[in-house]
Amino acid sequence: MYDLISVDDHIIEPPDVWIDRLPRKYQEAGPHVVEADGHEFWEYEGIRGETMGLNAVAGKPIEDWNMEPARYSDMIPGCYDPTARARDLAADNIVGSLCFPTLPRFGGTLFLAFKDKVLADLCVKAYNDWMFDGWCAAAPDLFIPMVICQLWDPELAAAEIRRCAGRGARALAFVENTVPLGLPSFYTDHWDPLWRACEETQTVVNLHIGTSGQMVWPTPEESGFHIPIMLAQVNAATAMVNLLQSPVPRKFPEIQIALSEGGIGWIPSQLERCDRMWERHQGWAGDDMGPERPSEIFRRNFYGAFVDDEVGIELRHRIGVERIMWECDYPHVEAPWPNSQVVLDKLMTDVPRDEAELLTNGNARRLYRWPKR
Amino acid sequence: MYDLISVDDHIIEPPDVWIDRLPRKYQEAGPHVVEADGHEFWEYEGIRGETMGLNAVAGKPIEDWNMEPARYSDMIPGCYDPTARARDLAADNIVGSLCFPTLPRFGGTLFLAFKDKVLADLCVKAYNDWMFDGWCAAAPDLFIPMVICQLWDPELAAAEIRRCAGRGARALAFVENTVPLGLPSFYTDHWDPLWRACEETQTVVNLHIGTSGQMVWPTPEESGFHIPIMLAQVNAATAMVNLLQSPVPRKFPEIQIALSEGGIGWIPSQLERCDRMWERHQGWAGDDMGPERPSEIFRRNFYGAFVDDEVGIELRHRIGVERIMWECDYPHVEAPWPNSQVVLDKLMTDVPRDEAELLTNGNARRLYRWPKR
Numbered sequence: 001m002y003d004l005i006s007v008d009d010h011i012i013e014p015p016d017v018w019i020d021r022l023p024r025k026y027q028e029a030g031p032h033v034v035e036a037d038g039h040e041f042w043e044y045e046g047i048r049g050e051t052m053g054l055n056a057v058a059g060k061p062i063e064d065w066n067m068e069p070a071r072y073s074d075m076i077p078g079c080y081d082p083t084a085r086a087r088d089l090a091a092d093n094i095v096g097s098l099c100f101p102t103l104p105r106f107g108g109t110l111f112l113a114f115k116d117k118v119l120a121d122l123c124v125k126a127y128n129d130w131m132f133d134g135w136c137a138a139a140p141d142l143f144i145p146m147v148i149c150q151l152w153d154p155e156l157a158a159a160e161i162r163r164c165a166g167r168g169a170r171a172l173a174f175v176e177n178t179v180p181l182g183l184p185s186f187y188t189d190h191w192d193p194l195w196r197a198c199e200e201t202q203t204v205v206n207l208h209i210g211t212s213g214q215m216v217w218p219t220p221e222e223s224g225f226h227i228p229i230m231l232a233q234v235n236a237a238t239a240m241v242n243l244l245q246s247p248v249p250r251k252f253p254e255i256q257i258a259l260s261e262g263g264i265g266w267i268p269s270q271l272e273r274c275d276r277m278w279e280r281h282q283g284w285a286g287d288d289m290g291p292e293r294p295s296e297i298f299r300r301n302f303y304g305a306f307v308d309d310e311v312g313i314e315l316r317h318r319i320g321v322e323r324i325m326w327e328c329d330y331p332h333v334e335a336p337w338p339n340s341q342v343v344l345d346k347l348m349t350d351v352p353r354d355e356a357e358l359l360t361n362g363n364a365r366r367l368y369r370w371p372k373r
Numbered sequence: 374m375y376d377l378i379s380v381d382d383h384i385i386e387p388p389d390v391w392i393d394r395l396p397r398k399y400q401e402a403g404p405h406v407v408e409a410d411g412h413e414f415w416e417y418e419g420i421r422g423e424t425m426g427l428n429a430v431a432g433k434p435i436e437d438w439n440m441e442p443a444r445y446s447d448m449i450p451g452c453y454d455p456t457a458r459a460r461d462l463a464a465d466n467i468v469g470s471l472c473f474p475t476l477p478r479f480g481g482t483l484f485l486a487f488k489d490k491v492l493a494d495l496c497v498k499a500y501n502d503w504m505f506d507g508w509c510a511a512a513p514d515l516f517i518p519m520v521i522c523q524l525w526d527p528e529l530a531a532a533e534i535r536r537c538a539g540r541g542a543r544a545l546a547f548v549e550n551t552v553p554l555g556l557p558s559f560y561t562d563h564w565d566p567l568w569r570a571c572e573e574t575q576t577v578v579n580l581h582i583g584t585s586g587q588m589v590w591p592t593p594e595e596s597g598f599h600i601p602i603m604l605a606q607v608n609a610a611t612a613m614v615n616l617l618q619s620p621v622p623r624k625f626p627e628i629q630i631a632l633s634e635g636g637i638g639w640i641p642s643q644l645e646r647c648d649r650m651w652e653r654h655q656g657w658a659g660d661d662m663g664p665e666r667p668s669e670i671f672r673r674n675f676y677g678a679f680v681d682d683e684v685g686i687e688l689r690h691r692i693g694v695e696r697i698m699w700e701c702d703y704p705h706v707e708a709p710w711p712n713s714q715v716v717l718d719k720l721m722t723d724v725p726r727d728e729a730e731l732l733t734n735g736n737a738r739r740l741y742r743w744p745k746r
Contacts, residue, residue, distance in 0.1 A: 177591050177592075179591060179592055179594075185592040185594065185595050185596075186592065187592050187595035187596050188595065216607075216611055218550050218552060218585075218611050218612070218614075218615035219550075219552055219558040219559065219560050219615055219619070221552075221558065222558050222560035222561065223558075223560050223615070223618065223619070223661070224658050224661035224662075225658070226618070226650060226651075226654050226658040226661055226662055227614060227615065227618060229650050229654065230614050230618070230643075230646060230647045230650045230651075230667075231610065231611060231614050232646075233610075233642065233643065233646055234589075234607050234610055234611060237604065237606075237607055238589055238591050238604060238607060239591070241591075241600060241603050241604050242591035242592055242596070242600065245596065245599070245600060245603070246592070246596070263642065263646060264642075265641065265642025265645060265646075266639050266642045266643070268638065268684045269606065269636065269637075269638025269639045269642075269682065269684040269685065270603075270606065270639070272638060272682065272683060272684050273603060273605075273606055273636060273638070274603045276681065276707075277599060277602050277603045278599075278603075280706055280707065281599050281602065281706065285597050285598070285599040288596070288597035288599060289597075289599055294603075308649065309642065309645065310645060311641045311642045311645050311688065311691065312642065314688075315684065315687075315688075318684065333653055333654065334649075334653065
């Protein structure tokens with residue numbers, strides 16, 4: 001049995017996250033749950049949002065999974081109740097869990113779209129305070145605090161990252177690419193205050209697939225959503241190469257970036273290609289590519305994460321056994337819960353115990369400085 | 374020493390391809406070479422095109438590679454002269470070579486953009502006739518005839534595919550995705566005449582990276598073109614999953630699709646992910662995904678190709694040793710020429726000889742029915 005640290009789980013926020021924390025005058029405009037047509041929906045700034053059933057399938061038989069909005073009562077309590085979650089995770093001997101937001105989206109981009117940026121700022125801080133007081137407090141040795149930031153203002157974001165680091169935050173849920181969101185790219189110095197705050201506070205930057213708002217969907221009109229799901233690792237590869245070749249890892253050499261839900265099997269081949277192109281295109285692109293081999297930058301600044309990647313585990317030494325972490329993805333479709341140990345026993349059959357310990361918990365312990373003491 | 378069959382090389386068309394074959398009244402509007410500012414350019418329909426230096430770097434020192442337009446006299450003759458090419462390839466013991474067009478683009482999309490579709494049709498046929506009479510005729514046992522088609526009209530394309538198959542064509546240079554080109558998707562029945570013609574004539578459908586007109590360029594304004602080059606395998610992965618999950622392989626189970634210049638190291642992890650999602654999303658997407666495992670469809674209908682993929686060769690049994698071919702990419706940047714044998718000896722160090730023969734020539738012989746007799 002492994003002590004497991006999952007570096008990618010998901011919270012379905014309970015209805016009181018913002019209601020309990022926003023000043024009275026913002027409670028109507030801030031996110032709150034309404035009931036209509038037998039469904040429960042989030043509403044904010046007069047907009048009715050959606051809840052995707054696929055976000056909360058844990059504990060349901062596979063044939064009941066669907067894309068319909070759900071009610072809280074359709075989900076198992078572990079989706080939204082941290083005490084129930086802690087019990088569920090304990091059943092798989094998961095001793096550390098890093099949880100992404102759902103309503104704010106995996107990179108916190110919901111509040112970027114808010115018209116009222118004073119409200120948006122309050123919503124970011126309310127979520128972060130709830131992360132500490134509402135979620136992590138229920139099982140402080142289990143839940144690794146991850147926060148979101150004010151994506152529309154890197155100075156504000158940097159201050160919030162520092163405030164949260166002071167409260168014990170270990171991770172930032174950031175976005176895989178800012179350009180599709182209409183924000184300056186990683187090739188500008190716009191984000192330097194944010195990178196600097198993360199580097200100085202050892203806050204790990206987590207890039208979940210899809211947080212650019214773009215999935216890879218080559219035939220969006222006619223093919224099903226299973227295509228972007230199958231192609232999700234292409235999001236991760238694109239995000240990795242884009243950021244790895246940007247000035248960020250050169251300017252902030254201590255920054256640590258975790259690629260969430262992208263899998264790891266593709267990493268060796270992507271790095272091999274990057275290295276080969278780095279060698280062969282020096283003549284015209286050497287200045288852009290920088291003095292370091294892409295694979296060296298990866299091994300200094302990046303982490304990948306797996307749920308059940310046979311290929312990635314076979315290739316672990318090409319990735320770096322120190323650069324791989326496990327994720328459960330509770331309560332989403334990919335989660336092996338409640339059979340994490342069974343799945344991992346099979347996956348680790350040919351992996352020496354010391355390496356398996358690194359992959360299942362050791363690397364995450366080191367990176368997220370967990371447990372706290 | 375291996376007998377090599379390269380399934381991805383590139384022709385730089387000589388100036389006479391269209392001039393010699395178009396009716397006199399179309400010669401001014403058809404592609405012809407003009408001289409200006411010390412450069413040579415293609416002109417067609419009043420538009421001045423470009424030639425990219427990177428398309429023809431064979432024989433040049435690495436520090437001279439650049440993105441500038443070139444003159445024919447800047448290139449080694451093997452770029453555009455089939456007799457010189459045959460001599461160059463012989464030096465690497467390359468005994469079969471499949472060549473993509475350059476001016477018509479790797480998927481023949483140039484003529485799709487022509488205003489005058491009568492001219493466009495004549496240009497497609499002129500290129501194909503030149504492929505037989507101008508290119509392959511110079512070394513008929515070496516050059517595997519590959520043709521292009523009228524992308525704006527699948528019936529016309531099907532007729533041309535059948536005509537060319539009658540002349541000995543083995544392959545069609547098609548496009549990785551039609552949607553970005555403003556054409557109906559692979560999820561419609563629009564392309565059925567084309568697929569049927571290819572299936573019935575055993576014409577292999579070749580999808581070169583970039584032929585959708587889209588490269589993966591997450592920060593197009595500020596990052597260099599080396600980023601889409603490093604991410605080219607993402608094009609191939611996207612094209613593969615899109616077509617593999619479309620109705621095409623179900624409707625045309627004999628169709629054979631070769632992914633050109635996409636590398637192979639990513640294939641096992643992409644198929645592993647597709648298979649896992651195919652299992653886990655049956656409940657809501659089973660009908661869309663079809664009854665067959667993605668990895669089974671791949672092993673029946675797809676081929677990958679490598680230049681120098683250590684990772685892919687290590688994982689060859691996860692791809693299928695019958696589903697991998699070698700490519701030289703002469704005269705482009707990635708080409709190992711004139712050191713193909715040296716590169717392959719190193720790459721095949723741990724590969725049994727019978728498998729190495731399949732990878733370097735056996736699979737291509739079978740797929741392209743080559744040599745002809």
